[in-house]
Amino acid sequence: DQQVKQNSPSLSVQEGRISILNCDYTNSMFDYFLWYKKYPAEGPTFLISISSIKDKNEDGRFTVFLNKSAKHLSLHIVPSQPGDSAVYFCAADEISNFGNEKLTFGTGTRLTIIP
Amino acid sequence: ETGVTQSPTHLIKTRGQQVTLRCSSQSGHNTVSWYQQALGQGPQFIFQYYREEENGRGNFPPRFSGLQFPNYSSELNVNALELDDSALYLCASSQLPGRGEQYFGPGTRLTVT
Numbered sequence: 001d002q003q004v005k006q007n008s009p010s011l012s013v014q015e016g017r018i019s020i021l022n023c024d025y026t027n028s029m030f031d032y033f034l035w036y037k038k039y040p041a042e043g044p045t046f047l048i049s050i051s052s053i054k055d056k057n058e059d060g061r062f063t064v065f066l067n068k069s070a071k072h073l074s075l076h077i078v079p080s081q082p083g084d085s086a087v088y089f090c091a092a093d094e095i096s097n098f099g100n101e102k103l104t105f106g107t108g109t110r111l112t113i114i115p
Numbered sequence: 116e117t118g119v120t121q122s123p124t125h126l127i128k129t130r131g132q133q134v135t136l137r138c139s140s141q142s143g144h145n146t147v148s149w150y151q152q153a154l155g156q157g158p159q160f161i162f163q164y165y166r167e168e169e170n171g172r173g174n175f176p177p178r179f180s181g182l183q184f185p186n187y188s189s190e191l192n193v194n195a196l197e198l199d200d201s202a203l204y205l206c207a208s209s210q211l212p213g214r215g216e217q218y219f220g221p222g223t224r225l226t227v228t
Contacts, residue, residue, distance in 0.1 A: 044219045089157050102160045
């Protein structure tokens with residue numbers, strides 16, 4: 001049972017344009033969401049997070065939007081740069097895990113930025 | 116500030132054997148979590164250690180066990196290896212209590228033949 005879903009395995013975007021990566025979840029207990037980026041032969045790197053009490057969080061070129069009623073979040077990267085080419089994972093944590101962070105990950109979206 | 120390190124980088128084992136993977140957490144972090152990432156999948160939570168005690172476990176059988184040491188480094192042990200245990204094993208450190216981000220190591224690639 002995939003509680004966190006990233007339905008697009010891959011995405012290609014022109015350099016300078018906006019990249020939008022999507023993530024859906026099914027567990028209503030999830031209250032904290034994170035995006036990680038992964039390059040080959042490296043571990044995932046934390047990008048940005050959002051608590052369920054917010055609907056938007058921004059950090060430089062990265063913005064995460066959360067729609068709780070739709071159980072959907074998205075990561076916007078503007079403008080996209082060649083160094084953004086990587087696999088992006090959406091992850092979620094649930095209220096009962098506070099103090100015990102068991103992250104549930106999606107299957108990832110491979111983003112390719114075309115120069 | 117030292118990041119999360121893992122050893123070894125790659126490992127090949129035979130079905131039925133036992134394996135130990137090691138992780139050094141980022142300085143200042145007291146919590147270590149282990150994840151298994153199969154090919155084409157996202158990381159799956161195995162368990163977490165906080166102050167040398169298991170602090171949560173995912174859907175993995177008891178042949179997956181762990182340890183955390185006083186310096187917050189950690190080991191993942193897998194007994195009676197199966198072919199399906201072939202995966203990338205990721206260690207992540209964080210600071211509890213609190214809702215902090217987890218910082219991942221580069222992983223250990225385990226192949227079971």
